[in-house]
Amino acid sequence: MHLERAASGSRWRPVSPVAKGLFALAGLIAAFAAPKPGGALAVAGLLVAVAWLAAGIPVPTYLRAAAAPLLFLALSSLSLAFSLGSADGGGLALTLAPDAGAQLGQVGSRSLAALAALLLLVLTTPLPDLIALLRRLKTPELLLDLTVLGYRMGSVFSAAMHDMLTAQTARLGYATRRQAWHSLAGLGANLAVQVWQRAQALHVAAQARNNDGPLRFMPRTFPHARRDSLLALAAGVLLILIGQLA
Numbered sequence: 001m002h003l004e005r006a007a008s009g010s011r012w013r014p015v016s017p018v019a020k021g022l023f024a025l026a027g028l029i030a031a032f033a034a035p036k037p038g039g040a041l042a043v044a045g046l047l048v049a050v051a052w053l054a055a056g057i058p059v060p061t062y063l064r065a066a067a068a069p070l071l072f073l074a075l076s077s078l079s080l081a082f083s084l085g086s087a088d089g090g091g092l093a094l095t096l097a098p099d100a101g102a103q104l105g106q107v108g109s110r111s112l113a114a115l116a117a118l119l120l121l122v123l124t125t126p127l128p129d130l131i132a133l134l135r136r137l138k139t140p141e142l143l144l145d146l147t148v149l150g151y152r153m154g155s156v157f158s159a160a161m162h163d164m165l166t167a168q169t170a171r172l173g174y175a176t177r178r179q180a181w182h183s184l185a186g187l188g189a190n191l192a193v194q195v196w197q198r199a200q201a202l203h204v205a206a207q208a209r210n211n212d213g214p215l216r217f218m219p220r221t222f223p224h225a226r227r228d229s230l231l232a233l234a235a236g237v238l239l240i241l242i243g244q245l246a
Contacts, residue, residue, distance in 0.1 A: 002124055002157075003065060011056040014125040017133040018123050019228035026236025027117025030243035031110045040109035042246035043239060047116035065123060069115050076111075077104055114244075127151055132219050152200060161187070161195040179245045 007013070012020060027047050034040040050059045081100040125133075131144055164187055168174065173183035222228070 002061060004126055005058055006061045006123045007066070009056075009126045011054070013126075014222065014224075015124070015224040016225035016228040017125050017129040018136075018225060019232035020121055021133050022229060023232040023239075024117045024121035026232075026239050027120065028114055030240040031113030031117065032238060033177045034113070036246070037105040037109035039243040039246040040106075040113045043243045044109070044113040044116045045079070046239060046242065047113065047120055051116070051120045051123060054241050055120065058125050061121065062119065065119055067116065073108065073111050073115070077108055080104055080107060088234075116137065124170055128218075129220065149202070152202065153195070156198045156202075157191075159231040160198070161191055164190055164194075 027043060030043045031040050034043060048062075051062060053060060080103045122130075127148070131148065134144060134147075135141075168183045168187065172179070174180040
């Protein structure tokens with residue numbers, strides 16, 4: 001939900017999704033085409049600065065969106081830094097990989113730049129605009145429908161959990177440790193029932209329309225789409241050049 005709120009309130013909300021998609025794609029190309037880790041880190045820094053300064057994404061919102069991917073990246077880096085082999089005594093030994101520094105620098109910097117490019121896209125483009133962009137790219141309709149339903153169920157899950165947490169807190173359900181454990185158990189049980197009931201309601205609504213055709217949204221018009229696309233293309237080329245020269 002916070003991603004959708006950030007996208008709806010960003011300064012780039014009126015910008016064409018085609019332009020933002022082109023710029024994000026250029027960021028991905030710049031990330032993986034950078035010959036050195038310094039070039040990829042420069043691309044990542046520029047993309048983060050654009051998200052904060054140009055698109056107006058608040059720093060706490062950006063960090064909250066990047067927290068889970070950064071944690072996954074940190075855990076993945078551990079698998080590159082260490083290798084599992086046989087010890088002298090016949091057991092297993094965890095040793096530092098001989099080329100761990102070079103691998104971590106290359107993979108980590110490229111991953112950070114790619115993450116910054118994708119975050120810039122999702123934090124400035126609401127879901128209906130993203131779906132419209134993917135539909136123009138001839139993405140299969142079944143995949144788009146599953147994306148919309150999955151996103152909707154995630155929103156339902158978040159709203160149900162927030163409502164129940166608010167109600168339990170108002171009744172001092174977390175005043176003591178024992179009450180907190182009891183409240184968490186009740187939250188899990190009630191949340192499973194709530195999500196199942198709301199999913200069933202979505203299923204009934206889909207059956208009411210006979211599942212006839214894909215899910216459609218009212219498309220928005222972007223009067224400066226051509227200009228935005230040209231500016232995004234020029235900025236993307238500049239970003240790729242910076243990644244090559246830095």
